[in-house]
Amino acid sequence: GAGVSQSPSNKVTEKGKDVELRCDPISGHTALYWYRQRLGQGLEFLIYFQGNSAPDKSGLPSDRFSAERTGESVSTLTIQRTQQEDSAVYLCASSLGLGGGAIAYEQFFGPGTRLTVL
Amino acid sequence: RKEVEQDPGPFNVPEGATVAFNCTYSNSASQSFFWYRQDCRKEPKLLMSVYSSGNEDGRFTAQLNRASQYISLLIRDSKLSDSATYLCVVRPMDSNYQLIWGAGTKLIIKP
Numbered sequence: 001g002a003g004v005s006q007s008p009s010n011k012v013t014e015k016g017k018d019v020e021l022r023c024d025p026i027s028g029h030t031a032l033y034w035y036r037q038r039l040g041q042g043l044e045f046l047i048y049f050q051g052n053s054a055p056d057k058s059g060l061p062s063d064r065f066s067a068e069r070t071g072e073s074v075s076t077l078t079i080q081r082t083q084q085e086d087s088a089v090y091l092c093a094s095s096l097g098l099g100g101g102a103i104a105y106e107q108f109f110g111p112g113t114r115l116t117v118l
Numbered sequence: 119r120k121e122v123e124q125d126p127g128p129f130n131v132p133e134g135a136t137v138a139f140n141c142t143y144s145n146s147a148s149q150s151f152f153w154y155r156q157d158c159r160k161e162p163k164l165l166m167s168v169y170s171s172g173n174e175d176g177r178f179t180a181q182l183n184r185a186s187q188y189i190s191l192l193i194r195d196s197k198l199s200d201s202a203t204y205l206c207v208v209r210p211m212d213s214n215y216q217l218i219w220g221a222g223t224k225l226i227i228k229p
Contacts, residue, residue, distance in 0.1 A: 031215040042205070042221030043162070050214055091161055097215040102167040105209055107151055107217060109161035 002026065004110035006092050007011050011117045013082055021077045021113045023092030031097030033107060036061075038088045044091075049075065050097055053076055082117045089114050121145060122173045122208050122220040129225050134137045135196050138221045141206030150209035151182055153191050156158065162205055165191075193225075201227045 013019050015116045025032050034046040045059040049069040060066070066080075069075040077087055093107040121172040124141045131137045143151075151168035166173065168189050189208075191200040193200055208219035 033216075035219075043219045045216075045219070046217055048214075056216070095215055096203070102150060102152070105215055105217060106152070106161075106167075108162050111161055 002105070004092055004094055004108050006090075006110035007085075008113060008114075009111065010114045012118065015084060016081055017083055018078065018080045019115065021079075021090050021092075021115070023075045023077070023094075023110060025073070025075070025092070025094030026075050026108055028070050028072075029094035029096055029108075031095045033093045033095075034067055034075070035091045035093065038078050038089045047075070066088050079081060079115075082115075084117050086118045087115055120221075121210075121218045122206055124135040124204075124206050124220040126221060127224040127226075129223065130226055131196055131225065132197055133196060133227050133229050136192065136194050137196055137225065138190055138192045139204055139206075139225075140188050140190050140208040141220055142186075143206075143208045143217075143218075145208070145210040146184075146187060147211040148187075148208045149211050151180075151189050152217070153177075153178075153180060153189075155205055156205060157202045163176045163206070167192070194229050196225075198227050198229060201225055 007022045032049040036044045046057040047067045051086045064080045067077045089112040091112045093109045095107045153165040154162040155165045156162040173183045178192045181190045201220040203224045205222045208218045
């Protein structure tokens, strides 16, 4: 079946512009995650959506970052007034998020959006 | 102290050798453990879950030591295609469906 998809795959923008990144999770997955990965670094958690619960926004680095999710489907991550330090790969993942066992927690990743802020 | 710690490497290993990575976690109530693999400029993908009794998948063996709070990954008869970054991942109790990610250990297999 279809995996997690993200768009655009690459985005080059000028400092100060807003950008919107999109994630389509695997159908039926209730949990959705956004991560940031700078070159040569590990994953940095940004935000987590679980079903209809309030999202965990504890990883968002500043109020320039926001994310929304419509039900249990598409999510968008918005970065306002982009800065050069926002340049990174933004990865979206989804997991079943139901029941127990390893299968409920396994996160499947999209290919990421590579953001470059000039 | 980071919640999940890994030696960043890189580990430079000749093809055919055996290599082992360790990962330590700080939350003693952690419930689930995983190893993910991330190839250069690609997304992470699940390599294997780690079970309390230890588990093996072909050339890969994962072990969990709850008393010492570490997990390990052993790769036997390493192949060039094993070159990647290996991410240790932990699910703390009461974390809902969130996971805590280590920064990864880079492995380079040389011919």
